[in-house]
Amino acid sequence: xxxxxxxxxxxxxxxxxxxxxxxxxxxxxxxxxxxxxxxxxxxxxxxxxxxxxxxxxxxxxxxxxxxxxxxxxxxxxxxxxxxxxxxxxxxxxxxxxxxxxxxxxxxxxxx
Amino acid sequence: xxxxxxxxxxxxxxxxxxxxxxxxxxxxxxxxxxxxxxxxxxxxxxxxxxxxxxxxxxxxxxxxxxxxxxxxxxxxxxxxxxxxxxxxxxxxxxxxxxxxxxxxxxxxxxx
Numbered sequence: 001x002x003x004x005x006x007x008x009x010x011x012x013x014x015x016x017x018x019x020x021x022x023x024x025x026x027x028x029x030x031x032x033x034x035x036x037x038x039x040x041x042x043x044x045x046x047x048x049x050x051x052x053x054x055x056x057x058x059x060x061x062x063x064x065x066x067x068x069x070x071x072x073x074x075x076x077x078x079x080x081x082x083x084x085x086x087x088x089x090x091x092x093x094x095x096x097x098x099x100x101x102x103x104x105x106x107x108x109x110x111x
Numbered sequence: 112x113x114x115x116x117x118x119x120x121x122x123x124x125x126x127x128x129x130x131x132x133x134x135x136x137x138x139x140x141x142x143x144x145x146x147x148x149x150x151x152x153x154x155x156x157x158x159x160x161x162x163x164x165x166x167x168x169x170x171x172x173x174x175x176x177x178x179x180x181x182x183x184x185x186x187x188x189x190x191x192x193x194x195x196x197x198x199x200x201x202x203x204x205x206x207x208x209x210x211x212x213x214x215x216x217x218x219x220x221x222x
Contacts, residue, residue, distance in 0.1 A: 002184070002186070003185075024166070030141060055135070055136050074115055076115050079120035080119075082116075106141070
């Protein structure tokens with residue numbers, strides 16, 4: 001038997017300062033990324049405003065997502081998913097500081 | 112705080128006969144699905160031959176993938192990922208019989 005090439009739960013260094021982004025697919029305007037956070041969050045006042053649609057899943061850890069104009073934060077536990085249509089202004093308000101939060105993000109463009 | 116709408120690790124019935132497929136995204140020729148297997152496999156001699164590209168991750172459980180013309184099976188443990196370009200003939204040779212194998216599959220078409 002052979003083993004598959006990339007494991008979402010491995011290859012995470014013991015220490016890192018910035019979010020780790022591994023690009024797994026980048027083809028035909030579709031991008032799949034594994035992102036690892038350990039306490040990182042978007043700067044206050046910063047909003048992502050993307051031309052691509054995005055679908056995210058938190059596979060491990062915990063994160064809080066803030067959507068512009070929405071009062072309640074979205075709490076993402078392991079397994080939780082969230083769809084961010086293009087130009088949904090959002091930021092990562094918080095990620096767990098003492099464990100790895102592993103995200104899977106799928107980005108795509110409308111034709 | 113509000114909770115996200117779909118959790119990849121939940122909403123799995125205690126018993127099911129066929130693979131469970133939940134379509135999470137179906138937009139702009141991109142499809143994201145959560146698939147749950149419990150021992151199901153492709154029939155002997157059956158090969159998927161898809162016009163779409165596919166990227167899969169096994170998030171829990173274990174599966175063996177067979178690629179036509181490749182002698183060794185691909186063993187997928189939790190976290191393992193695999194890229195199946197369009198028309199890669201493949202079948203699911205085996206999934207763990209006594210636990211849930213949770214797949215995430217992203218399908219897309221070339222423009």
